Amino acid sequence: MERARILTNSILVCAPLMARSAEQMVIDMQSAKAQGADAVEVRLDFIDSFQPSHDLETIIRNKPLPVIIVYRPRWEGGQYEGDEHTRLEALRLAHDLGADYIDVELKVASDLVGEVKNKHQAGGKVIVSSYLNGATPSKEDLGHLVARMQATGADIIKVVSNADDITELERIFHLLSRSEVPVVAYSLGERGLISQLLSPKFGGAFVYGAMEGNSIPGLPTLDNLRETYKVENINSDTKVFGLVSKPVSHSKGPILHNLTFRHANYNGIYVPMFVDDLKEFFEVYTSIEFAGYSVGFPYKEAVVQFCDEVHPLAKSIGAVNTIIRKPGDGKLIGYNTDCEGSIAAIEDALKEQKSINGASLNSPLAGKQFVVAGAGGAGRAIAVGAKSRGARVIIFDIDLARAESLAQVVSGEAQHFESLAHFQPENGAILANATPIGMHPSADRIPVAEATLGSYQLVFDAVYTPRKTRLLKDADAAGAITVSGVEMFLRQAIGQFNLFTGREGISSSHLFHFFLPPLSPDNTS
Known part of the structure; x- marks a missing residue:
């Protein structure tokens, strides 16, 4: 069933595991399942004194959910520095023992993919991966890379970049929506976060989430994916809204707006957008699917110049905290709900x-x-x-x-x-x-x-x-x-919700009753 979901591009939530022993990997797999993971990515290169036969059998025999076996070499950003033949033999063994997926780097994929697929026609799937250094390549270069990866016979292709700017992620979304085979594609770091969160909208095969207490830069937690963003409900029709700010990690906006969307049965998602350059951001993200924005520090005044129209109140204030992309012509209309x-x-x-x-x-x-x-x-x-x-x-x-x-x-x-x-x-x-x-x-x-x-x-x-x-x-x-600022935050959010959705009916007392506890469990944070 899990493989069928992969082949139809239905999103799977995957937790990367980097335990130091096979026994701890098994414990972490159980925890990942309890926290909402559909699959786990087991990083063999993190296991101390790795013993292929013993450790792989321990992991695969005791797996409570599908596993992706990864043995990442140093030259591709991993921890393994040993003999290459030994590394590839471990991946072959993982496939023979019944791993659901093995992850193979593009550089060594051509021969290995054909070999394991011919050996076990009904065996596990092969992911061919490429980790890119520097800025995300152009759409054309990404297209050439994907063609090379597809030519290996991969069941799934995986492309990971390091985003220096949020505008690079538009190339990732373009790749996801146009690939002929299932794709995992995302960027690392805080600026790359929305490449994970929006992956289901554009057809991604996996979205990665960190386990509780195992923070990974640029990676949402499993709890956030399941509770805040409900990634399993995101589809191609989901409207995207986001907070345009620098920084964005402190914001409670995603908690509030996503809960409100669900309560109102509105197909939308609200995500944090770490923006360095407003002009470049609005030049790149022109799609009607990016339907609106909240605007935070330090951009509320500067963003006025990027709006096609500004509401009279916002104009008199000289600051905009809400932008709606007008259906049809795509014009950006600026409002102020802070006042x-x-x-x-x-x-x-x-x-x-x-x-x-x-x-x-x-x-x-x-x-x-x-x-x-x-x-x-x-x-x-x-x-x-x-x-x-x-x-x-x-x-x-x-x-x-x-x-x-x-x-x-x-x-x-x-x-x-x-x-x-x-x-x-x-x-x-x-x-x-x-x-x-x-x-x-x-x-x-x-x-x-x-x-x-x-x-x-x-x-x-x-x-x-x-x-x-x-x-x-x-x-x-x-x-x-x-x-408290929470009082203002909730009230201005009502105005934003009405503008985002074109609906009325959410009251401040309603928001306080339903959403103040998740915003502030102990009323102090």
Whole structure:
């Protein structure tokens, strides 16, 4: 059954195993199966004092799921440095003992593939692999490489590259979608992550996932593949959305959006996109299948120039955090959901207190001094939102000219960020942190003087990882109302979901009820 799934390009989740003994390989195979793997890749070159007959028999006799046997030489990026004849004999033996797949490098594949297939017509499959150094080759060069690999008689071909830029992955997707035989193709490293996650959409044979506690750069975990991304549900019709940011690893967006898509029965996937160059990224990814993007740090302002149209609110803010590719003509339309997301979170917290005190305000921010730390994309959205509610806005930024530019937009005041350490707010003022201070590696810092926190009625922190930043802890101790970035994150995500899917109906209370626990199991991270 597993081989039939391979031949129809139905994705299999495979866990690479690099244990130091055959006995530990067996234990790890059991663990991989329990964690959701469909197959395992056993790396013989990692086994200490490898004994082919004993160790292969131990592994293959006790395998709880299909195995791919790999004995990677140093010249192809592996650990084996011994005699080549001995290495190939071990692969032949693995095939004879009943391995489901053996992996053979293109350089030595021609004779070996024909030999093992003639010997056992109904035996295991042969994967012919090529590990590429440097940047991913052009589509034309990849095409020539694949033709050579197919000519060996391989059942499956495998191409692995090292992506220096996310735009290289478009060549991988092109290869996957056009090959005449089952293909495994992906790029390593953080910039190559989506080549694994989107492999099922473009027809890949395997997607690789690391076991719990066995982190591998650029490789999702088995749990992420099964729980966050549900790769078994991805198909050619799945719409791709992603976070365009640098870095991206901290984001909880994939957890939230993928859960929301599934809850709404929408065929979409949301992935992290580590982007180095916006211009090159949007020039390469023009396919309507890449249907929309969230935009994160540091690109919310710069991305405006790459939008074909910008919504009036986003234009007034000067920052975009959501982009939709228009069906039909493929134009990119920019929006901003941060503004309402942040201000609604702050207003809700103030209204709740007023309700408890027996009073109500239509505009709880009206007339209040509103201090914004940071004039980047998030800061601009917060400042414009505060101004729209009648607040008196003061902006602090390390780039005074940028702060002054924003101050003009909101008829506010601009000061250099250094002044914030000595700034004494009015009693009852609002503080909004829109800087990365509070996020790793600045988790122990706060943007204001601790002694001034008691003057603020409410302190909001746009940082949401960790959920309870040091700023919020100190503000809470000083008696201020505190609002986590998670509150803004969930509210702005509702706007993004509606734009992504063209649907309405997901409420903030719904998101909080269903998705806050997976975002923050202990309410601290």
